[in-house]
Amino acid sequence: MNPVSPCLPNADPWLAHTVRIASITDEIQDVATYRLEFVDAAIADEFSFLPGQFNMLYLPGVGEAAISISSDPQQRGVLDHTVRVAGNVTGELARLNAGATFGLRGPFGSAWPIDECVGGDVVIVTGGIGLAPLRPAIHELLNRRDECGQLTLLYGAREPSGLLYTNEFDDWRQRGFDVAVTVDRGTDAWKGNVGVVPQLLDRMPLENPEQTTVLCCGPEVMMWFAARSALGRGVPAERIWVSLERNMNCAIGLCGHCQFGPSFICKDGPVLRYDQVAPLLRVEGF
Amino acid sequence: MAQPTITEQLAKLQFTKDLSELTRTALAGIAQQRTLIAGDIVCREGQSSRELFLIASGHVALDMFVPGRGQVRILTLGPGEVLAWSSIVGNHGSTATGTAVEETHVIAFRDEEFMQLCQSNHDVGYPVMRELAKAISRRLVSTRLQLLDLFAHESA
Numbered sequence: 001m002n003p004v005s006p007c008l009p010n011a012d013p014w015l016a017h018t019v020r021i022a023s024i025t026d027e028i029q030d031v032a033t034y035r036l037e038f039v040d041a042a043i044a045d046e047f048s049f050l051p052g053q054f055n056m057l058y059l060p061g062v063g064e065a066a067i068s069i070s071s072d073p074q075q076r077g078v079l080d081h082t083v084r085v086a087g088n089v090t091g092e093l094a095r096l097n098a099g100a101t102f103g104l105r106g107p108f109g110s111a112w113p114i115d116e117c118v119g120g121d122v123v124i125v126t127g128g129i130g131l132a133p134l135r136p137a138i139h140e141l142l143n144r145r146d147e148c149g150q151l152t153l154l155y156g157a158r159e160p161s162g163l164l165y166t167n168e169f170d171d172w173r174q175r176g177f178d179v180a181v182t183v184d185r186g187t188d189a190w191k192g193n194v195g196v197v198p199q200l201l202d203r204m205p206l207e208n209p210e211q212t213t214v215l216c217c218g219p220e221v222m223m224w225f226a227a228r229s230a231l232g233r234g235v236p237a238e239r240i241w242v243s244l245e246r247n248m249n250c251a252i253g254l255c256g257h258c259q260f261g262p263s264f265i266c267k268d269g270p271v272l273r274y275d276q277v278a279p280l281l282r283v284e285g286f
Numbered sequence: 287m288a289q290p291t292i293t294e295q296l297a298k299l300q301f302t303k304d305l306s307e308l309t310r311t312a313l314a315g316i317a318q319q320r321t322l323i324a325g326d327i328v329c330r331e332g333q334s335s336r337e338l339f340l341i342a343s344g345h346v347a348l349d350m351f352v353p354g355r356g357q358v359r360i361l362t363l364g365p366g367e368v369l370a371w372s373s374i375v376g377n378h379g380s381t382a383t384g385t386a387v388e389e390t391h392v393i394a395f396r397d398e399e400f401m402q403l404c405q406s407n408h409d410v411g412y413p414v415m416r417e418l419a420k421a422i423s424r425r426l427v428s429t430r431l432q433l434l435d436l437f438a439h440e441s442a
Contacts, residue, residue, distance in 0.1 A: 128437040158437035184432050186359035191387070193362040194347065196431040202424060203300070203364045219436040225427065 013252050016058045016103030017043050022078060023098055027164050030085045031129060032094065033070065037078050039101065044077050047107075051114060051136035052243060052271040055106030056251050057081065057089065065089035066248040066266070068133035069107060074143055079104075082132035082164065108251040110271045112137040112215055113241060118147040120211035123204070125226040127156040127197050130218035131164045133243050133270070137215060138172060145176045149211070152204065156182045156197035156222075160190045180204070198225040201233070209234030216274075217243040224281055227274050237275035244269050244277065292317045292393055295342050299393075300366030301421055302340070305413050312410045316399040320392050322346075328384035328392070329370040335380040337394045339369050344390025348382040361428070362387065368421050373397040375418070 019036040026032050038044035049055075054068045065087065071080035085094050096102075114137065122141060126134050141151055153172065157163045160183050169179045180200050182193040193200070197218070206212055214230045216223045223242045230240050246258035246265040253267030261280045263269060292314040296302040302310055319342070322328065328346055329335045339346075345364050349357040360382065363369055369384050374397055404411030 156437075158435065162437060182362070184435070184437065190359070193345070193364075194359045195361050196428050198431065199424075199428045203366060205298075221431070221434060222436055225431060 013105060013108075016056075016105050018101050019079070019104045020101045021096060021098050027082060028162055030094075031082060031164065033080050033082045034093070035071075035078050035080050036104065038104075047079075048076075049073055049079075049107035049136075050111030051140045052112040052133055053107040053109045054133070054248075054251075054270065055079070055081065055104050056108065056248075057083075057093065058103030058105065059089055059092050060103065062092045063089050064105075064249070065093075066108075066251060068243075068270075070132040070135045072139035072143070073136050074139070080135075082129065082135075084129050105251065108266055110269055112140075112243075112271050113213070114140050114144070116239070117141060117213045117215075118144055119149070120213060121149040121206070121208055122151050123201065123206075123212060123214045123230070124151075124153045124155075125197055125201055125214060125216045125218075125223075125230075126154070127218035127222050128158070128162060129164065130243070131155055134215060134217050135165065138177065142172065142175045142177065148176075149208070150178065151176055152178045152180070154180050154182075154197055154200040154204070156184065156200070156218075159183050159185045160187055160192075196225075197222060198229045201226055201229045206233050206235070210236060212239065214240045216241065220244070220281055224278075227278070237278075238273060240274035241271055242274050242277065242281075243271050289319075292319060295393065296340075299340060299342060301368055301417055303366075305417065309410045309413055312403060312407065313395070313414065316395055316403055318394045318396075320394050322386035322390040322392060324386055324388050326386045326390075328386065329372075329380040329382075331380050331383040333380055334378045335370045335373045336378065336397050338371055338374050338397065338400060339384075340393040340395075341365050341367050341369070342391040342393055344392075345387045346384045346390060346392075347387050348384055350382050357383070361425075368418070371418065371422065374400060375422075 018039040022035040022037045054066050056064045058064045067081045070082040186194040227240050248266040249255045249257040251266045253264040258265040296310040348361045
């Protein structure tokens, strides 16, 4: 399994730390990025995370929600979470303004295998809001750009208005990522690619498939077909990684809400090696 | 830098790279290279199409006309993908309009020469038609994924 980062050293994983909303950036409809800062400066200094991990955001009187961290792991003191309104907690969060405070537990879960990526080529395949948990990996790979081969981001959404972080694509391109974007449904104004994301993977040249790592996050059907394409192109199954989403409650593998076969998505995941989860990905009930 | 020959290009493109060298050479013998600029029409919906195109570089968009909505873009094709296969497996009537969205290099096969080659030499024809079937299968899977509307829950 992928290495799991501990929470804050010696910290009680049940203990929520108070964070303040430093700023809110509206991304697309019903999706915003919340920049959070710890009220306790000591916690701010101590807190670190790995790309792919998540925090539990706790709104007193409402509940908790597991939200991936979407900022650069090297950026200390603040944390970004890109959140889609999907339930009570995220709905209440959407009603808060900058300056509001609430609780945060974390970081939890496994991480994208950046150390295994370096030295080879990396293809990130993602769709919709699935780009948010991969954004820290993009930052980390760019932070270590000289250690990597070709870096490619294949990103899709239902329509152009569903694309996240579009104002960052040029920066990522300039720093070394080849960014290809597609939408399932074009509009009159859209001059880019129309089609599904796995098609971009089918089409792209893979010079060294056996040395290529694929990181994938999005709807499970999309990830399954992306993995199928990667396998067909010669990428080893053990170099394909997916991020799964389930109903996470405790975040430390005790409550069982997020059990996925022998794994708990909150503790063993959310980032898992494709060959270890593939048999269950297309089974109803999992 | 010299323009790669058709044979060299066929050795790299997804549609033809797994074919034998003999088969690629046979295909190259009936192929023509063509350069399109943005806006050039490759095939037009409803009209007869007599050529199969393999995209070597660049992109071609497929549009279908819907009354009341006009031209609706349904797909963008890129390097290694084929279009206008109605000329080979259909009744020659194009079901979509293909338009180059940028400078695009295509390899064109006249339908009669292509069919003649495949019918006269089954060692060439079978693997070529198998690749065409695989290309159609990939397109079918992509269309299914579009139909599934996987990101619908993310839209209001």
